[in-house]
Amino acid sequence: MDVTVFARQHGVTLQWLEPGKRFQLKGNGASVEFEVGSREFAINGARAFLGEAIRMPEKKALISRIDAERFVGPMLRPSAAGPAPALRIIALDPGHGGRDSGKVNPRLKVSEKTLTLDMVNRMKPLLEKQGYRVVLTRTEDRFVELAERAEIADRAGADLFISVHFNSVESGAERVTGVEVFTMTPQHQLSTDQNPDSQASKANPGNLYDGWNAVLGHCLHKAMLDDMKVPDRGLKHGRLAVLRLSSCPAALVEAGYLSHPDETRKLMKPAYRQQIAEALADGVRNYARALESARKKR
Numbered sequence: 001m002d003v004t005v006f007a008r009q010h011g012v013t014l015q016w017l018e019p020g021k022r023f024q025l026k027g028n029g030a031s032v033e034f035e036v037g038s039r040e041f042a043i044n045g046a047r048a049f050l051g052e053a054i055r056m057p058e059k060k061a062l063i064s065r066i067d068a069e070r071f072v073g074p075m076l077r078p079s080a081a082g083p084a085p086a087l088r089i090i091a092l093d094p095g096h097g098g099r100d101s102g103k104v105n106p107r108l109k110v111s112e113k114t115l116t117l118d119m120v121n122r123m124k125p126l127l128e129k130q131g132y133r134v135v136l137t138r139t140e141d142r143f144v145e146l147a148e149r150a151e152i153a154d155r156a157g158a159d160l161f162i163s164v165h166f167n168s169v170e171s172g173a174e175r176v177t178g179v180e181v182f183t184m185t186p187q188h189q190l191s192t193d194q195n196p197d198s199q200a201s202k203a204n205p206g207n208l209y210d211g212w213n214a215v216l217g218h219c220l221h222k223a224m225l226d227d228m229k230v231p232d233r234g235l236k237h238g239r240l241a242v243l244r245l246s247s248c249p250a251a252l253v254e255a256g257y258l259s260h261p262d263e264t265r266k267l268m269k270p271a272y273r274q275q276i277a278e279a280l281a282d283g284v285r286n287y288a289r290a291l292e293s294a295r296k297k298r
């Protein structure tokens, strides 16, 4: 789709920053910067990844229709995300548990499953204070199947699903830090890692709210960057089981690297985990505002 048409559709202005190379869309309090030939772009200063690179075969820059309609459009203008779903019950999903420790830092003797549970216990009262009912997919150090996590949220009638994780890398452990956020890959698109997967052609439950997933993912991602001042690993798409099976808007956050010694030491501090929890609660507040503005515009 022609980006000038896309810009007009959303009431934003298109400006070339480097003719034929980089352009900006600005309006409705949002700003997006794209680069021709690249999947990576910036939305309100945060990194994000398109399903397909911006192309410019001739004089017109093109964005894929799926990216335009299900990802960037809703982030520019939430009312383009479709009817605003309710927001009363929030499911928080602490990654891993029981025999599944998740990522571990053996030297500092800390595992992901312990930190994720601590994180949701910090987030719960913050979200309750905002007026939501909060359900947890586990409340103790117990193994829970991925599909069961989505079922627990479903049974509770959750309107929002947030899965909390911590990251690790094999190579570059001394270097890589920061946060990244995943939302479900839209149907017929490649995930950010570009590995073709068997689920791509299916309409998964997690695709019911592609537009709202984008809004939610951006709100959580941006709030973490603003509040935590950490390196930005990007807003990405993946067909991760809990996202694929979620029947409400959902996101998975990776809030830091257990492979990095200094970042792990930071994550081991309760005050820092509280800061992350507060950032995520701020993200939910901004998502709620986006729902509200979309309800008014329809």
Ligand SMILES: [Zn+2]
Pocket (backbone or CB within 6 Å): 095, 096, 102, 103, 112, 165, 166
């Ligand atoms: Zn994990």
